[in-house]
Amino acid sequence: MPSSIEVRKSILIHLLKLNYRIISFSAIISLIGGISTSALLVVINECIRSGVNTDYNLLIYFVFLCVIASVSSVCADISVNLTGQRIIASARRVLAARILVAPIDALERYRTYRLIPVLTHDIETVSNSAVAISSFAVSATICICGLAYLLFISPTLMIIVVFFLFFSAAAQIIAQSRAVVEFNQARSHEDQIQKCYRAIAEGAKELRLHRKRRYNIYNLKLKPIIQEIYGKQIRAVNLYVSARAFNTITYFSVVGIVLLARDSSWLNIDLATSAGFIIILLYLRGQFEQIIGVLPVIGRAIVSLRRIDDLAEQFSNPEIGISHTLENVEPGQKMTLKKDFAVIELQKIKFSYSSGETRQQFAVGPIDLVIRSGEIIFIVGENGSGKTTLIKLLLALYAPAAGVLLLDGQEVTAESRDDYRQMFTTVFSDYYLFDDIVSETVCLPEVATQYLRRFEIDHKIGADTRSASEIDLSTGQRKRLALLKAWLEDRPILIFDEWAADQDPMFRRVFYQDLLPELKNSGKTVIAISHDDRYFEIADQILCLKDGVLTNYISVNALGSNELVQTSDCEIEPNGSSKGG
Template sequence: MPDQNNKDTARPVGYKLYLKMVLQHSDIPKRTIVFYTVLSGIVNAVLLSVLNAAANSAGEGEVQVKYLLLFAIALTVFYITKRYILRKSVTIVENAVYSLRLRILEKLRHCELSPMESIGKDEIFTRVSNDTNFISQSAAVIINAFQALVLVTFALIYIGFLSLTAFIATILILVVAISYFLRRQNEINQELRAANKNESAFYDHIENLIEGFKEIKINHLKNEQLFADVKKTADYGKEVKTSSGLRFAVGYMFSEMVFYLLLASIIFLLPQFQTLYTGTLTRLTASILFVIGPLENIVTTIPLFAKAIQATQNIDHLERKISAFAENETPKSYPPLPPFEEIKLENVVYDYMDEDRQSSFTLGPINFTLKKGSLNCIIGGNGSGKSTFLKVLTNLYHPASGRILVNGTELRNFNKEDYRFWFSTIFTDFHLFPKIYGIPNLNADKVNEYINLMGLSHKTHFNGTNFSNVRLSTGQRKRLALICTLLEDKPIMILDEVTADQDPGFKKFFYTEILPSFRLKGKTIIMVSHDDKYTEQFDRVIEMEYGKIISQ
């Protein structure tokens, strides 16, 4: 589903994209930024040429006041412009990163579940955290390099003014050195891409090592084999990064050597071919020496700029992916959802797709009716599709075909968010938030009452905002999730294996006390359970096999 709001679908080329991303939230016009950057570069050039001229005239015993005055003016303008541009660049970049992060996360929270699952948490985390950080850190360096470029341009003009031959020689040498460096940089970039892929594999290993710590502590063979894989990946990373580092060093050295050769040829050869005025050779030498520093700055910033562009493209790619799957709900255009009476699934089918867009598992066709106030139990073997069915029922996954009818009207006539708001869910992979979100006017006493009811008062209590302790066992954490579900007080509760990690005492309490209390409150329950001995507590038992309901 393409993003209706994102009309600008043509992707700008790398550096334009970078500029667009960095400058889009700037309150200063682009022209002003360029003006100050260029002015600061020019004044920097003036500053150095005044010093150069003053040094020469000092040698000739002339009065220095004129140069001193010029120096003072240039230094003041340089200070003001450079300070302005550096301060503004920090604000602009941090604004850009701030807006970018919030914009992506804003889009992400409106994204559908299945594309979000397919993008994966690693990519989202890397882009939103690492790549945006990189853009933020590289901006000041890039601005400095841009000023260095202005400086070099003016220095070259000055060299041309002193000697046309020296100017042509310098330009030629510059073209050779920079194109050699850039060619090397292309090779380096290829290696860096390989290093990046390898880095992701290395992160995976670290995750396995941390997440699987218990397993590797128990089994030293696992520990050693995993570490052998870690080492293999680290070895490859070292190899690629060393190779690219060496290439960079050689390229850099070559560029430096070429400059010394340029200097030597101007000092030793130029006077043989051209008559130079007194002091011109000294000025030329000083100017070329003066160009080397800023040029180094520019050349070493090129890889950083390339990486910043890559980071921008990565972020843009993620943003486009998320935008393409963002829900385009316009709540005001939907009629209000009536109170829940019945949900009907007619021939509903849902497919999980593999990387080749082939179905790896099909749920359905499902025909099912959920009536208000009913207690429903879903049973079935592992992988029979119970959780998938619940995600389709709650509209977290959208059916590939079939209809969902809400009180007799098709669901697509209503706002999906309103529909989902009917449900309280505890999925098998539920997340316990550190705060209780989504419950207005939360009554702390009521929360603590539930904590007591669930037998957790010796472990935790609610302080008005947070639970005092969430470092609990799996079963205890599920009881806390159940408390949140009770507090939400929705008409339909989805409970996916909530009793799976509970002790027999709590199971009995749940099925004989809590469940009947739900019935009394008129709640509708769908619960996945493997507790055969309590199935008589439900109005209906739905059995699933290979993605289908085989009895209900």
């Protein structure tokens, strides 16, 4: 398995380990910048304390430290930004790799509306925090070194400073912890708002036709979620503002106490010491403000990192036998890729899953099925009967809970599953049309050009057209193009999931009466989920599903008889029409 998809407890720890050299360099540069700036404060304070006599050695140190502080500050910002961007790029690669090799059912459970915000919003949030973390690191170093110097020049005053800083830090920690909770809750609502945005974009036509639904989605779903996010974000930032105000009061209280300490006989602090103490305190206030200012950014980044880590954890177990394919397109060692086959068998296959948000259990099987090379097979059944699930089991996209899948008598194991899938090409009902129409090195064959004309998309696709994004296609045209792309892949088995459902009668006729028989004559096996009973006579087998159970096989010979063929809950009339399926 490649290192980019190794299973780790935390993706952040994994990425930090991958980039430890540049992270170490960035930390050292930030440390140098903070120390050199702190040393400048020491030099300035010593110049003040030295009185009228100028110490030229101090001036040389001053110039030297100015150069070091300036250069290290620039280098720190550049290196930390580089580090952050490298980590973000690594995170994107890791997440993309894990998603590509994750089991299909894991992807289906996670849902797209949750997946996309993590890959876009959360990654961007963490990316934007890189420079803020650089400022935080430099300012924290300056504060630590500055406080150490204050301890050196007056331990007594430093005790007072530490006392007040304790309460200031406590307030900031409380604010940070509570604000992160608010940010996390707001981020949870972001998933829901993404779901609503998807609904109003993809359901735009339906919403124009349904006034009440349009009103409900805006007033009962979108507005409450938006208001909730608004409230959470405001409360989180207000916590930081309140803590910042408390810190300001605390800080100036310390300055006031130092001023009063000059007149205190028991503290015995001279004017130069108190003046230097106050100057450094006032400078450190800016650094503390810098730290406090980036805390909201860091708080949001913490929430986003949790989401990224959760996504990585959800897809931390890659499908066996597939992870190597991201670096090597050659077939695995367990099974040689086949361009033909004799028979595929499903023996006692069982599978169950939770359906939708109701978590209702749905079971398929036990299923016994034999598919022979060169057959045309139709799968019929009511909506929700398990037709698409059966297809996914046949494709080995789902691992059965029981039973075996055989290819020419050889069991399709977890290790050989990916090689087995390369025999299939599909057009699902929820298909995705990839941009590449044909390979850069492949020309459209003449027969494909003929079907482009018959499907009436030849005027859309020219000889030089290589990308589907280059052309404007209707929904029906895109589906016809998807079919031709599947055919051009020249794989032995083609699967169509209700392809003809939204096509005009003319294109249905071309599909059933011309294309499918031609595919069969060329030795291809075709499996189609279909409700077009008028074309059932072209099938070699018709499989009827009801409530996840395959009731029986119905052969084309039976359809040619004059008697009604009845198999449990599925009836096929002699002319090919179906009942109950």
